[in-house]
Amino acid sequence: MIPAVAVESLAYTYPGGKGVRDLTFTVDPGEICCIYGKNGTGKSTLFNVLSTTCRPSGGRFLILGADGDRERETVRARIFPVFDENSHFENVNGWDNLEFFKKIYALTKLDDSDRIFKILDLDPSGPAGSYSLGMKRKLMLAESLVSGKPVLLYDEPSLGLDSDTRTRFFSLAGERAREGAAVLYGTNRISEIRHGDRIFHLTGEGLKEVGSVTELEQDLIPVTISTGDQVFTEHLERIEDLPPLIAKMLPFGVPRTIEVFGDPGATDEFWTRDAEEKVSRAPAFVRPMVRKLVEKYARDKGYSRITVSVVDEARTRFEKR
Secondary structure, rough: OOOEEEEEEEEEEEOOEEEEEEEEEEEEEEEEEEOOOOOOHHHHHHHHHHHOOOOOOOOEEEEOEOOOOOOHHHOOOOEEEOOOOOOOOOOEEEEHHHHHHHHHHHOOOOOOOOOOOHHHOOOOOEEHHHHOOHHHHHHEEEEEOOOOOOOEEOOOOOOOHHHHHHHHHHHHHHHHHHHEEEEEEEEEOHHHHHOOOOOEEOOOOEEEEEEOOOHHHHHOEEEEEEEEEEEEEEEEHHHHHHHHHHHHHHHHOOOOEEEEOOOOOHHHHEHHHHHHHOOOOOOOOOOOHHHHHHHHHHHHHHHOOOHHHHHHHHHHHHHOO
């Protein structure tokens, strides 16, 4: 069987030197594969290359046997890529946008559009310019799911969706896979990698296949942030990634509680009284988090005791991030 997607030593380098390099993996027809990686590791770069938006600077990729660089038009006829940018005509409604995509993509499966719209809870009758971010995202996903394309590419498909809609989308993507389509999606949410038949972890060091969700979770730090009305759970590769995560959550409300797990707690004897007193000055809702951060920093540095100077050192390092 010819792989739906075959990536061989693929590389793409930006002028500044960043990008992806030496990526190798395959996706078979009827398979859902997940590319998991935090922001900045190259997920979007990979999907830009696979969608023929960017030409690879090394290696190659094949879509159902067609070379992604030398047979670009053939590849484009076989894929439906979904990115985080809105690409609709805002002065017409969802149905008219779907009709436009029908013509330029030669869509064949539009008989399923009513059902898809209903499942995704999307009313396509109003002008697309009046849609919320989530509604625009639903329209893009609906177009991909009714396209009949053999290869579906999703860069952060759940962006702007609530948890129920995310679940419904992955259920519909599973339907398309059972019909024979290859589904490849990228995400930075640990909760979404379970939908993949196979999981690949993309880091600055490259790409490796992960045997299970549990195997991946062992290397990550769970963080739960409550804003009162909503609770978010994310997984970090490094505790230093916590400030950007908190900043990302601020539009949803001021955090009321922040819980960091995954590190063994230190005994009281590990702390000096002065260090304990200094940490106790932090606001109550972040105090457990601060304690965890300092303990992890001390263990990483090999300190046998947490003193005031260790607290200050950890804070300086953390604030720089």
